Every structure is written in structure tokens, then in C-alpha cells.
Amino acid sequence: MNNPTRYEDLGLVNTKEMFKKAMEGEYAIPAYNFNNMEQLQAIITGCVQSDSPVILQVSGSARKYADPVLLPHLVEGAVAMARHLDSTIPIALHLDHGNSFELAKECIDSGFSSIMIDGSHHPFEDNIRLTKEVVEYAHERGVTVEGELGVLAGVEDEVSSEESHYTRPEEVEEFVGKTGADSLAISIGTSHGAHKFKLKPGEQPPSLRFDILEKIERLLPGYPIVLHGASSVSPEHVAMINQYGGNLESAVGIPAEQLRRAAKSAVCKINIDSDGRLAMTAMIRKMFAEKPEEFDPRKYLGSAREELISLIKDKNMNVLGSAGKA
Numbered sequence: 060m061n062n063p064t065r066y067e068d069l070g071l072v073n074t075k076e077m078f079k080k081a082m083e084g085e086y087a088i089p090a091y092n093f094n095n096m097e098q099l100q101a102i103i104t105g106c107v108q109s110d111s112p113v114i115l116q117v118s119g120s121a122r123k124y125a126d127p128v129l130l131p132h133l134v135e136g137a138v139a140m141a142r143h144l145d146s147t148i149p150i151a152l153h154l155d156h157g158n159s160f161e162l163a164k165e166c167i168d169s170g171f172s173s174i175m176i177d178g179s180h181h182p183f184e185d186n187i188r189l190t191k192e193v194v195e196y197a198h199e200r201g202v203t204v205e206g207e208l209g210v211l212a213g214v215e216d217e218v219s220s221e222e223s224h225y226t227r228p229e230e231v232e233e234f235v236g237k238t239g240a241d242s243l244a245i246s247i248g249t250s251h252g253a254h255k256f257k258l259k260p261g262e263q264p265p266s267l268r269f270d271i272l273e274k275i276e277r278l279l280p281g282y283p284i285v286l287h288g289a290s291s292v293s294p295e296h297v298a299m300i301n302q303y304g305g306n307l308e309s310a311v312g313i314p315a316e317q318l319r320r321a322a323k324s325a326v327c328k329i330n331i332d333s334d335g336r337l338a339m340t341a342m343i344r345k346m347f348a349e350k351p352e353e354f355d356p357r358k359y360l361g362s363a364r365e366e367l368i369s370l371i372k373d374k375n376m377n378v379l380g381s382a383g384k385a
């Protein structure tokens with residue numbers, strides 16, 4: 060790429076100010092993943108209508124799906140859409156689970172304002188080295204960086220792990236001190252995907268490890284913490300998917316009360332991907348089942364988009380507490 064795009068030129072901000080306000084105000088910034096135009100429209104509309112700051116989040120494979128050249132233009136358009144709606148909500152564009160310096164650099168040079176570099180699968184020293192390298196390149200350009208310590212179970216695009224390893228609080232100070240990362244994703248019992256726990260009938264999901272979170276908060280006062288794999292997996296959407304020909308038995312997520320508790324703590328960013336996928340899939344399945352003669356993508360994607368807007372407004376208002384905070 061010969062002419063790097065600066066995120067400021069796309070109308071974006073980094074996450075620094077957002078996290079500072081979220082920490083002081085005891086809420087969390089939503090990071091919604093997207094791959095296509097309808098999801099992006101829904102995120103902007105839902106966050107404008109609830110007056111919430113927002114992090115638009117794409118994984119490496121989502122970026123490929125949308126097309127790396129098209130993506131920054133889509134996002135620039137999304138910012139223009141928000142401003143046209145007379146909204147000044149701060150908007151960041153974040154790479155989810157960046158796995159190499161090269162990918163991080165490419166994203167920074169194409170207009171991303173925030174980068175996650177996930178070296179959590181590497182040995183501790185290698186994770187530090189990789190994260191530090193990305194931080195140096197990013198900070199020179201005003202881009203914020205999220206690191207990760209601990210491993211979440213589950214599958215998320217290219218990232219998958221059989222087992223989770225909780226974050227070891229004794230590692231966090233050294234990691235943050237040596238890398239200069241602006242925020243840290245931790246593992247306290249959340250996991251990627253729609254099947255977060257294997258539960259027996261009637262059994263409740265286990266609590267997140269708030270004791271680990273509290274230890275980390277004591278070691279790094281005022282430092283922004285990030286939760287991945289934090290979808291709640293709405294039973295209504297799962298039931299709808301199953302009713303209309305899907306097969307998502309035993310899908311279960313993180314109870315909203317636990318996310319509300321986390322949002323009030325040092326957790327400043329909560330990632331939501333699976334919940335949006337489920338909402339869209341439920342509506343599309345319903346439309347296909349009820350109107351088999353329908354073949355206009357605007358009809359079924361339109362109803363999916365509406366459902367996603369309601370979900371986003373509900374999350375911002377009732378779970379993250381970010382509504383009205385822009």
C-alpha cells in the first residue's frame with residue numbers, strides 16, 4: 060500500500076477517551092462484530108438511537124470477507140451515516156484477534172483506529188515481544204492496542220481452542236509494563252461461540268471468575284479490561300432457529316446480570332458477535348419458513364437488520380450501560 064489511510068480521515072477515533080469515560084462512568088463500550096452492510100447499518104442505527112459510543116469490530120477473516128479495500132470505505136460511509144442522523148457518537152474501527160505484526164500493520168495503514176494483537180496462544184515472552192512490536196507501530200500513529208493474556212475456549216473465526224486457561228493475575232503487571240498495551244483481554248470464564256457451557260437440563264451456567272477480575276483490578280488500578288466471548292445467547296432466538304428448521308440444541312451464553320456486573324468494574328469493552336449472528340439467523344429462518352415465495356434479499360435481510368437494531372439498543376441500555384453516554 061503506497062498511501063496509508065489515517066483513521067482520523069475516516070472520521071474515527073481511537074479507544075482512549077472512550078475507555079477513560081467508561082471507567083469513570085462504570086459502564087462498558089460495546090464492540091459489535093460485523094461482516095456486511097446490513098450488520099453495519101444496524102450497529103450504527105442502534106447506537107445512534109441509543110446515543111452510545113461504539114467500536115466497530117472485524118476479525119481478519121471478516122475483513123477478507125468484506126474485502127480489505129472496500130472495508131474502510133464502508134466504515135467511512137457508516138460514520139457519514141451517523142453524522143447525517145445528527146449524531147456525534149464516537150466510532151472506532153477495531154481489528155479483532157489480529158495474529159501477526161503484518162496484519163496489524165496492514166490494518167493500521169488502511170484506517171483502523173484500534174488493534175487487538177492476540178499472542179495469547181504463544182509462550183509469555185513471545186506474546187510480550189509480538190504485542191510490543193505492534194504497540195510501537197500503532198502508537199506512532201495514534202492507534203490503540205488491546206493485548207490478551209489467558210485463553211478462551213470456543214471457536215471464533217480463525218481462533219479456536221479446546222480448553223480455556225484463566226488469566227494469571229501475577230502476569231498482568233509485567234505484560235502491560237513491558238508491552239505498553241492500552242487495554243487487556245482476559246479469560247475469566249467467557250468463551251467464543253454459541254455453546255459456551257455444557258449444562259445438564261435445569262442447570263445454571265457457572266459464574267464468571269470475578270475473583271480473578273478483582274485481583275487484576277487491584278494490580279492495575281484504572282486500567283481498561285476487555286471481555287471476549289460475552290454473548291448471552293438469547294433463548295428466544297435459539298428457540299426460533301430450532302423451530303424453523305435449525306439445529307442449535309444446547310446453545311447457552313453468559314447471563315446478562317453477570318455482564319452488567321462486569322460492565323460496572325474495570326471492564327471497559329465487551330465483545331458481542333454470536334448474539335448478532337443468532338438474531339439475524341432467527342429472522343431469516345422465520346421469513347423463509349413463513350414466506351417461501353419470498354426471494355427479495357431486502358425482505359429477509361431487512362427483517363434481520365431490524366432485529367439486530369433492537370438487540371443492540373437493548374444491550375446498550377440494559378446490559379452495558381453505554382446508552383446515553385455518547
Ligand SMILES: [Zn+2]
Binds near residue numbers: 156251330
Ligand atoms: Zn475474541
